[in-house]
Amino acid sequence: MSPRKRASPSAEPLVPPERRASVRAGLLAWYDQQKRDLPWRRTRDPYAIWLSEVMLQQTQVATVIPYWERFLQRFPTVEALADAPLADVLAGWRGLGYYSRARNLHRAAQEIVTRFGGRLPPTAAELLTLPGFGRYTAGAVASIAFGEDAPLVDGNVARVLSRLFEVEGVPGDRVREARLWALATELVPGERPGDFNQALMEHGATVCRPDNPLCLLCPVREACLAFRHGRVGELPPAKVRAAPKQMTLAVAVWAHEGRLLLARRADKGLFGGLWELPAAEVDADPPESECAARLSQALGTPVRVGAALGVVRRQLTHRTLTLRLLRVTGATRPTQAPAFQDTRWCTPEEAAALGMSTAMHKALQAALDAGALVLPPSSVD
């Protein structure tokens, strides 16, 4: 595959040429010797590389490896992914979280088939027109899979560049972000842009770590302004994180003849497109009447709330979820529920095979353990 190049964007370099050359050479030589042997580094398949980049957003390398391998076995090509039902794609994603990544991956695969004949376009500019491709993913795929001089900045790269070039400002600050992207843009052109981008990320992940960076082992220490000025510990400043939002869901455990009612959420929003025991958001400590009202509204039929079957808690990055499992009955079983795009009565085995979030899987298991399918004698339905 022949590398694609583009012209240097800046007449006034931010980094003097000698320093730029020494940073590039130092990082590339270090990467050649020290890079981790990761499965997506053994392939030239742009689709497989793209998939790894999407999975690695928000997820640790060790977690991603088995998911990446299984997903590629199940959907080995862009066409196979594009042809698959969304529910199957979400089922393959189960446990990785951030399901919007899987929905965008699926939509992008369909666009790649219709607009680009099933092949990923080779430039960051074209990739940016596809669902789910931001500046980072476009730069990663274009540089790693196609050899384009496309920059990228992720959390690791931002930290390395902040220290190397003494970039001020807290993460998220627009001026800081612009400077980091300008530096990345200036550094990437030259030999092996994809490897250079990976070297930057690898260096941030393993040497220039957030805490206790291994400066004495650093291949670019001589060029590092933060090291020279004794500022490694203060760059970059820690980001002030918002406290996770509390969210409580009333979860309907509706059993009928050995089956449970499952519902599929609308495609947008938290857990969009995934199956679940039908749930509705309620206040933190809701009375039974509120749970009944919210679930009746969501299911489009009046329900009675019976015994509590347990509570499942799950910590997401931005939310603390509390799922209150409630036995539910009603005179009319729902066929079309306003809050959901589909409903289905499933055996536990059928339910377990649906695309569900990890939180809802735990809820399903907890409900079954609490005897969800063992109906009390007074049960109406």
Ligand code: SF4
């Ligand atoms: Fe990071 Fe230390 Fe190397 Fe500077 S010298 S780039 S702070 S590891």
